[in-house]
Amino acid sequence: MQKVSIKDIARISGTSVTTVSFVINGKAKEKHISESVISKIEKIVAEMAYKPNSLARGLRTGKSKIVGFLVDDISKPFFSEIARHIDEKASEHGYKIIFGSIGNDKERARDMLKIFSERQVDGYIIALPEGLENEVSSLLDSKVPMVFFDRFLPEINADFVLTDNAKATADATAHLVDNGFNNIAFITIETAQQQMLDRLEGYRNTIKRFGLKENILKIVYTDQKTTVGKIKSFLLENKDIDAVLFAANYLTMSALQLFKTKDKSLLTSKALISFDDFELLEFISPSITSIEQPIKAIAGQIFQLMLKRLDAKKNDGLQESSVIKLPASLIKRASTAAKLAKKVKLVS
Amino acid sequence: MQKVSIKDIARISGTSVTTVSFVINGKAKEKHISESVISKIEKIVAEMAYKPNSLARGLRTGKSKIVGFLVDDISKPFFSEIARHIDEKASEHGYKIIFGSIGNDKERARDMLKIFSERQVDGYIIALPEGLENEVSSLLDSKVPMVFFDRFLPEINADFVLTDNAKATADATAHLVDNGFNNIAFITIETAQQQMLDRLEGYRNTIKRFGLKENILKIVYTDQKTTVGKIKSFLLENKDIDAVLFAANYLTMSALQLFKTKDKSLLTSKALISFDDFELLEFISPSITSIEQPIKAIAGQIFQLMLKRLDAKKNDGLQESSVIKLPASLIKRASTAAKLAKKVKLVS
DNA sequence: CTGAAAGCGCTTACAG
């Protein structure tokens, strides 16, 4: 396989590697290569199915045309969909992506960054978990193109692409109010993660705006079973709640465990909204309203910013870092149908 | 970034690049480098955070240590989980994976194979859709390591890793019989795909073994809506069916659309088994029994075979190609509880 | 309009 090199093409076409290189890189016009030579070379390239060796090219140019993509777990739907879209965009621009899963292992994250660096990646796209700020800062100092997404780290001065979390929960809360619910609880986890704080803030601001009462459950997340218990107790102790907004999909999942128990009515009697959309929400009865993150737009923005930085290096241009927030959409389902309508239905 | 090269290490340590190369590649002992030189070099390597440039290494050795992974859509759960496990295995052995999604586009598949080849991948891991046999045969002829999975193509003489589809549906059918169901339908698609034929065969053999009557619906798949309609008509026309085995997850998904309609009882009155497990099946009421593919084992086998071929090239050893079938597991849920027990429950 | 040659950062046969 892959026997034929640029030398072969030069020899067979009776030209030099220089000329062949110009032709295959589309610099023929610019370098004033004659039409006849161009077409001769192109013909031979096609005939011999010559494909430039990108390792050699990368070594010579100092550009691998590879971008590293580092996340918790590449098989999580959110990440694998982002990955897919980014890979598509990247391919269009001659880049390839190499992936890395961190798991819950800082050591592993460090290894992956090292591997990326050995592989001479031209840039990094990272959803950085807490506690890895140091590893990343030194990379950042070295001016390698980096784009972060999903998690916001205020102390890192770099490009971020995020869902507008505060607006998402604000919209969701307003939707509940609009439909007649006025005792709206917010279930989240105890955390310093900025995106979770933003979600909380969106809820609080909206509750305040409408002059309603806050009702927040912050769970110290351990495992699903414990979480289910905590949610259940909370709902039992707060019977007057008529709507619940879950701040993350695994919280919704935990709550939905109650559907399988005799306490099902704790949920079915209330309006429910989940952060992140998944199949189950549509199927369950009543189907559950959800906040859907703009995955394709996020992926698009990530790669666009990356491309900018990649090109900026060429032009040696410095660049402000930007924090881009993209709007989520609210998928309205039966679980949050207007309260009035709901009552009528129940009566009929 | 990445300024320091092997030359720098040689200069600073007062040795030659040869010696440094031996040390960083663990060949120091073998090459009888003195302990003092080894430790001096190792110290400097660590201090300067020297990382070998794998592009240069790859160019020199002719091994990129990259494996290409080509599937329909990298964001499909089955594929993204396989990808994750393979990536893990690969990283342990110094390999990285580059991914490619084919979509439904042959042209794109060809592009991806070309890109992989330009990138000098050392091997290919492919879930090949129909109609791309030719593209792959020429690669195969060139003796590049290739491992196929998920889809079996009898005309291709290469390594395959597959779920044992026939056994999976045979076991599922037997489970239904054991639990007292004796009018078991099989819903599949009209196709020549070997894995679907195997699933059908597993069902037919078991039905025959128990002396029962076959009842097969083959759907010419177009879109979900049409499929739902066909399934519904089939169930309406065959009221005596007491169990249904769905040959693929999208068929189950289509059927489950009926859960949202007044024809729900067409399903809830019957034992149901789905090929492929997904979240929804556990949640729906009654929860639905499923056939779960051994994803981790599949990924493990794929990479093991790949590694064998990768090493075989070194030793110039020829190798028989192997077709490995791995057993699926049946996740038993309420939908297939013993018929007797079910009736009692309904009465109580 | 075209080519000879240096050099990217490695590995490895060869020499001593």
Place this chain on the structure above:
DNA sequence: CTGAAAGCGCTTACAG
């Protein structure tokens, strides 16, 4: 026990 040097397949400044 260690080093000088060739060469992997490209790109590109330089020369003509």
